[in-house]
Amino acid sequence: MATQVDYYEVLEISRTSSAEEIKKSYRRLAMQYHPDRNPGDAAAEAKFKEINQAYDVLKDEQKRAAYDRFGHSAFEGGGGGPGGFDFSGFGGGGLGDIFEQMFGDMMGRRGGQARSGNDIQTQVEITLEEAFSGVKKDVRVITRVACESCHGTGSGDGEAGVQTCPSCHGAGKVRAQQGFFIVERPCPTCHGAGKIVKDPCKTCHGEGTVERERTIAVQVPAGVEDGTRIRLTGEGEAGGNGVPPGDLYVHVAVAEHSLFQRDGANIYCRVPLRMAQAALGTEIEVPVIDGSRTKVKIPPGTQTGAHFRLRGKGFSVLRSSARGDMYIQVTVETPQNLTKRQRELLEEFETEAGEDVKHSPEHTGFFRRVRDFFEGTE
Incomplete structure (x- = not known):
């Protein structure tokens, strides 16, 4: 009799793996051994079938529980069930066919192995x-x-x-x-x-x-x-x-995708802004998932992490004409490789700004809290 490979080993997971881990491992292996990616490779084709067979059992909570308890005998004929009861007496279909044969007609199904x-x-x-x-x-x-x-x-x-x-x-x-x-x-x-x-x-x-x-x-x-x-x-x-x-x-x-991240019917797009754009305010043009473009007005003083919502520019909803929303996530870039003149301008700005909370409210507020913390501990 041919050796039956453990379904958990087939999917390269442990017996305590979550449903999400099972799904993730299945997707990775299915893509690796898919016939389209391995044309003419009989071994990859056999492995692909084995992966699908294992996933079909382990993704279903009831089938997985039966497999964990009885192994392959829960789904195949000739195996002994709990307490030594022989499932093969029910036509060789395993645990699943016992319920099919005993209750199949009540559920409106045809009996027999070859339905x-x-x-x-x-x-x-x-x-x-x-x-x-x-x-x-x-x-x-x-x-x-x-x-x-x-x-x-x-x-x-x-x-x-x-x-x-x-x-x-x-x-x-x-x-x-x-x-x-x-x-x-x-x-x-x-x-x-x-x-x-x-x-x-x-x-x-x-x-x-x-x-x-x-x-x-x-x-x-x-x-x-x-x-x-x-x-x-x-x-x-x-x-x-x-x-x-x-x-x-x-x-x-x-x-x-290289630009968009999807969450249900919503789309997120991360957009970097130069420091001057964020400080002075600007208008930017961003792509939309449907292939169009739209403009977004960035107000002066925009900080990293700011979100801008574009209603109806998100993902399509299954079996509906509705669409979700698109969210622009802003990150402010720090300039690099400054010229001498650029450094001079930034140094002038820093000197003039000083400790004025109007210029850097979060920075000033944070260090005030730091000072209060150390004074409290002393």
């Missing part, structure tokens, strides 16, 4: 500008698609070679007594498909699906946030034998 093809996950990286306006991206995924030779039937004779399973009469599930319970399991004859194939297709060996690389267009909406997961129904792995395909989940990673 749909497997879901798959991938990641797409976009710029902050693309997140603001929305963008259509093509993603490449390695997945299972319907076999072209048998048109997904799994039969060498096409539909004519597919028959209704005689054991479950096409239901894909059978009932069995388990102590006081009557439990539904996938039919052992057709493995939940509800159909059997007498002459398997030579291309897919009766599976009805083959592995292929697909390019899928993903519409990323305006206002999307970093870490958002987009679900594309029916774009996952094909199920084969008439089973509907699974879903594709695309995790969106928004790249950092």
Whole structure:
């Protein structure tokens, strides 16, 4: 039996890592091993699938708790559960399938192991500008698609070679007594498909699906946030034998920007001012995330840390025409590499200013408090 790698080791985290640490490590590794960044590298592709499988479990609190307690046996067949109870008696689906089989019909779900093809996950990286306006991206995924030779039937004779399973009469599930319970399991004859194939297709060996690389267009909406997961129904792995395909989940990673920082619907931009501009006041022109420009009036005496709010110039709001605000954060730069004349002018200014609180109120006030502090201690 193949050795199963610990999911925490796969994501390079500890068992005490927070949800945010798990997400951060997943994003880093997913970007490192993404097929688009490692074309033709089978090892990177396998690692990418392993990373997504581990993240799918550890990001979910309930799945993570089950994994911490029971390990891989919580999700796979053949493992012993708590107290030595064998989960494989419930059709080999693990802890998650126990609840699916016992309560699935109550929740309106179809019983059986093959209710749909497997879901798959991938990641797409976009710029902050693309997140603001929305963008259509093509993603490449390695997945299972319907076999072209048998048109997904799994039969060498096409539909004519597919028959209704005689054991479950096409239901894909059978009932069995388990102590006081009557439990539904996938039919052992057709493995939940509800159909059997007498002459398997030579291309897919009766599976009805083959592995292929697909390019899928993903519409990323305006206002999307970093870490958002987009679900594309029916774009996952094909199920084969008439089973509907699974879903594709695309995790969106928004790249950092050289000018803007985003906080929800608000945008922050750090703008440096020369000392004279801050002291005398000025008008500056700043960029906006939508590609336009706007002017901001800086009043005389502006200090480092001052904020100026531009209403409606911020980020787009998901599924809305509204926009947040933009905040200009000012920092006052100290001049460097002064000429002789510049030094003379600054020295004249410093001499004339002296201890006048009107020129440097924070400086004067601070040192007065320092003096009072030392006098108090004495």
